[in-house]
Amino acid sequence: MTALDVRRRFGQIVDEAAAGERIVIERAGRPVAAMVPLSDLELTDPDRRRAARLAAIDDIRQLAVRRPLPAGFDPVEAIRAQRRARAALRAGNTEPA
Numbered sequence: 286m287t288a289l290d291v292r293r294r295f296g297q298i299v300d301e302a303a304a305g306e307r308i309v310i311e312r313a314g315r316p317v318a319a320m321v322p323l324s325d326l327e328l329t330d331p332d333r334r335r336a337a338r339l340a341a342i343d344d345i346r347q348l349a350v351r352r353p354l355p356a357g358f359d360p361v362e363a364i365r366a367q368r369r370a371r372a373a374l375r376a377g378n379t380e381p382a
Contacts, residue, residue, distance in 0.1 A: 291310055
């Protein structure tokens with residue numbers, strides 16, 4: 286949508302954004318801005334995204350204290366094994382990796 290379209294139909298565009306639409310505004314054929322629903326603000330606000338990530342890290346730390354990993358457990362190898370298993374499934378191989 287061009288900036289001129291936004292000026293002409295601003296009220297309608299605000300209604301669409303409030304209903305969940307994400308509108309990209311272009312100038313000279315290049316995206317320059319976006320209008321998003323207020324509920325999407327957390328997705329676009331770097332401060333909110335950072336706060337959510339820090340809260341998730343804190344949750345993981347608390348969980349690790351309550352339920353420590355078994356002795357000898359290698360989380361890196363566990364992740365690699367899961368990735369190999371998913372790749373094998375995508376390739377049509379039903380045998381465990």
